[in-house]
Amino acid sequence: MTEPQDKSPLVVVDGATKTFVTGRLEVQALRGLSLEIHEGDFLALVGPSGSGKTTLLNLIGALDRPTSGVVEVLGHDLSKLNKGQRAKLRLDELGFVFQAYNLVPVLTAAENVEFVLELQGVDAKARRKRALEVLAELGLAELADRRPNELSGGQQQRVAVARAIAARPKLVLADEPTANLDSENAEQLMALMRRLHEEHEVTFVFSTHDPRVVAHATRVVTLVDGQVDSDVQKEREAA
């Protein structure tokens, strides 16, 4: 089902398996899954619960390592990277948007965005400037000094997106980014991610159950029982 791609792959997953062991119980979350993700993809991972979407995102995001098989992210074979090297890869090259926003509650919106830049070693003045710039781009300039509990769910998720893109990552991974949002905010968030994808050529990979979210994707990969069931390039529906 995968159509030929002429863009270089950012991510190569080849025969990846992932087994979780809980006591005597072994759960195979991925079963020899293979997939390539290319620069410029706006890819939706869909599938029923337990199909392996989050596990695959964790692997692509260098948060975890496969039990067997190969996962290469931006040319790095994850099985050869230690914990610190994987942290550096995430910091420098990847952005994350979580279902529950996961902003640091004691920091303001701007500080949440700044945090990533500080970890990268960007000096205080430059990181503050960049954080405000990104927040302004996402329509959050007025809310820069508010803490997460002073923001709506939609605003928090936009701050989370700002945090994810502040360091100009090559790839942004979003796990069910609209699951906690109402339909209006979900639509606004997808439009925002789509704009960032088009204007800044950021590659997005997101897992979702929501057909309205899938409508924004240019590529839809369906997982069933830890394997790729279908991989379809599609025309994006009008925003």
Next chain:
Amino acid sequence: MTGSVSSRYALRSLRRNLGRSLISTLGVGFGVGIGLLALSWMRGEHTMSINAAAGGGVGHLRVTPDGWDERRDDDLRLDDWEPLLERVRATEGVAVATPRNRVAGLLGLGTRSEHVDLTGVDPTTEPRALRYVRDVAHGRYLEPGERGAIVLGSKPARRLGAELGDELVVTALDEQGEMSSMLLVVVGIVETGSDDIDATIAHVALADVEQLSGRPGAGEITILADDVYALDALEARLRPLVPPGADLLTWLQVSPELRMGLEADGAFFDMAVVIILLVVLLGVTSAQLTGVLERRKEFAVLAAIGMRGVSLVKVVLVEGMVLGLTAAVSALAWAAPLSWKLNVDGVNLAALMNGEDDSGMAFGGLLIDPIFHPGFGAWMIPYAFLLALIATITASLYPAWFASRTDPAQALRVDR
């Protein structure tokens, strides 16, 4: 890290659970305060001991013949002691240097006799080195150049039934083992308030002991310093003056009873402080660990966005340091005023003296002031911060390590 987002995160995390942070601070503050009071007590005891030693004849430093420290043999004498005494007296920082020699003798009056250790002294300098003979209760002290006179403590005088003007016969063994004797007139009777101390006082002229023992010269030169806090420097200046065949001892070496007493008390206080700090430390570790566990999701997110384990460790350690700094302030806030009050008013140890009255407590042959003054001073500030920071940073190590081990994937998975 001041001003950085991560330090703001650490500080605000402490403020987020203000109750727990305050309890941790007060817990460490209490433990450190106890530690400060123990240190204050030990310093007071050290000062009391050094003062007792200084005024009780032990001196701050003492020149003795080689081997005296091991054998405690009062028959030993210093070679060429007079030029040495002059050199010592001329040394900067020496308040007084007084020579002594000793011989064991039997005092007799009528049908009564009493064994005493006769001490030969220089009457000019001895009262400056031994406060018990500054004020003689009955009669007077020895005069320079005076021979055939004795100043007795009240206990041997009482046992002999001696009064001022009585002539006592003293008998001793000389160097050859021959009996030698001499008549001594009682010119003074000393009452220190302690029978134990009074029993040690039987002062005669140096020359009388030389005659009785058949051993010429002094057996020791006892030295008092101008500044007790500069003893090390004075010791360093005096040591080159000490000739071969002689040794320079500190007051702790001269008085092993005091040293052992201080060491025993020090060990007790150290153990008490360690136990208290250990309890406090475990409490803070528990509180810090709870704080880390509560923020497991946050740490997982921070790890996911690329924060390395070492940075997470720093965050938890900064929290520990802030707790330590505030705990040090809280420790000083209650322990310093209490310590000051005890220092100024003193603590009356008379109740601990077992039959002694309020005028003094004998220990190791020394009269100790029953009003004890625990130490107090600016030294408490660095100690408070040092103890508090050691406690809180140590207490933060395990929680910090635990935080650094956060597996972002697992934490997020559990959270879902």
